[in-house]
Amino acid sequence: MKEIVVISGKGGTGKTTVAASLSVLAENSVVADCDVDAADLFLILRPEITENHDFYSGKGALIRQKECIKCGLCKELCRFDAIELDKETGSYSVGETSCEGCGVCAYFCPAKAIDFIERLCGERYVSQTRFGDFVHAKLGIGAENSGKLVTVVRENGKKIAEKNQSEYIITDGPPGIGCPVIASITGADAVLIVTEPTLSGMSDLKRVLTLAKHFNIKSFVVVNKWDINHEITNEIEKYAENSGSFVPGRVSISQDVTKAHINGKAVVEYSNGITAQEIKNIWKNITNQL
Amino acid sequence: MKIAVASGKGGTGKTTVSLALALTAPGKVSLLDCDVEEPNGDIFLHLENIKEENVFVPVPHVDEQKCIRCGKCSEICQFNAIVFFKTPPMIFKELCHSCGGCSKVCPSSAIIEKDHKIGVVIAGNDKNIEFFQGKMDVGVAMAPPVIKKVLSKINDADFNVIDAPPGTSCSMISAVKDSDYTIIVTEPTPFGFNDMKIAVETVKKLSVDFGIIINKADTDYLETEKYCQDNKIEILMKIPNDVNIAKAYSKGTPLTEAMPEYKTKFVQLWSRINDKMGKK
Amino acid sequence: MKLAVTTTGKDMGAPFESRFGRAPGFIVYDLDNETFEAIDNSMNLNAVQGAGIQAAMNIVKSGATALITGHCGPKAFQVLSQAGIQIYNTEAQTVAQAIEFFVAGKLAPLQSPDVGGHW
Structure with missing residues (x-):
């Protein structure tokens, strides 16, 4: 079983476009969407959800109004301006998106009127698609993707892949270089x-390559829409190869991508145009290397 | 006036729009790059008088003489930043959220808070644009304090343009929350539309007035416009899917320089936003 | 002495796990009595951050004085060193094999963290 994670550094480079096509090309695979901030893979895979689980991460404060003695200590102690005072009623409440989850208010509340409870951050799912099993998640507004959520989604995918004896796990990873990516x-x-x-794109790529190298993971670099700037494309590919990375191909600009997505399909499924052929070739080169 | 430029996901043209707004503002303008994880605004400007200012947060230090080894600091810390086993507590500054709980709970006043650097705010100017950019140090997980520092630079300029972080995380919320008006930049594709809806919900929840700019606009995909019509959301501008725009961006040339007709369009956009704000 | 090994299972034949902080569990093996105990680290999968530190605390609490794992980041390394716990790397397949390598003196102690922390 081989796990291939598609990442990008910078957002909006076509990561999910490529991941969707690999989901089609990799037969006998499990697909995992770890890009929960912009979870778009489901638009192509059109999953039928078979399991859903609430996802909790960190904690948050909640003031029990009945027991609150309105002393205002919580507001005074909170460093995140998360405690709101209703000037008309004199009552205090916690602003959901501002609460950092430090628990200081709950700890020091003289009336013990503040609950400090697990915070519901979103939902995670196990689904069936026309390409096999799919694990994914959806975050609530203001919730952050975290190493934890990514880990849970990945573990879930791995378990299913082991059970099915899948050959590949294709993961759509998060953008950036932060904890979720790692x-x-x-x-x-x-x-x-x-x-x-x-x-x-170049400056973000350098950081993400450093990361892959650091964790000793084999890396492939693909320039999407390479024909926008030939020079920078060459520069990126050279940089990648000099850093020990392998360049399995490039992807051209094409209207096929959006057209395919509008039809709820991956580009390799929708057409056999240049983009589709390039991605097929990239997949062939990657599997040969692995 | 404070205008935030946001997007549901990265790569939709948020920086392009922020720059165009700054370059066409009808008066003194500050451009605040709050995309502190991947700040790219400076690539497009010719900055002069560059100054760097450090961003600090308070983190605990233990006075080993005063510490009575009770372990309460480690207990209260929700972020695993304080480890305690018999020896004086070990502090992991990178994990600290600066809540102040440990110093407050310590019975022997052995914990004091000291400043810890987590990033910088770079300031500079390009003609009449005052530019501020937050940059997190590598190894730092907390963006909001850096964003707060950038936002504290909002000054007496007539116009402030805030380039918000992508997504709908708490960083994005910090940047959009106090704006007078928010522009959501999206592209008319199934992915772009899905991400835009989430951004719209977030901005609505924050009760901030907003409108949409559709970038890379000439696709056959009509859901984005239909949604805006159905929900009475104003489409402020459409920027075509022109390969010349993409080429200019790739080389670090702002839209209004590459395509001068966009100068006029953004000037008009400013007066529309001005009118809206005036009516309030 | 007691020896902790990261694993996905609950017995000596269980697969070795290369991650430390987010390892599902540990087997703590007592070399003197040849007995073992399975320790659950899954609560730690729940940590938003600082999983390595929490896992290190679990090792400290278990009474083990040596740890065999795949990779160890800087924060966990600092905690374990402070507690006097020696860390060893291996590429063993199972818990039993990892212990066998240790006993045979095939594992060298880790002098510094071998992976970066999460940032």
């Missing part, structure tokens, strides 16, 4: 970095 790549067999030929 949680999504540690222990994986390879990362596929999808980037774009822009100065911003």
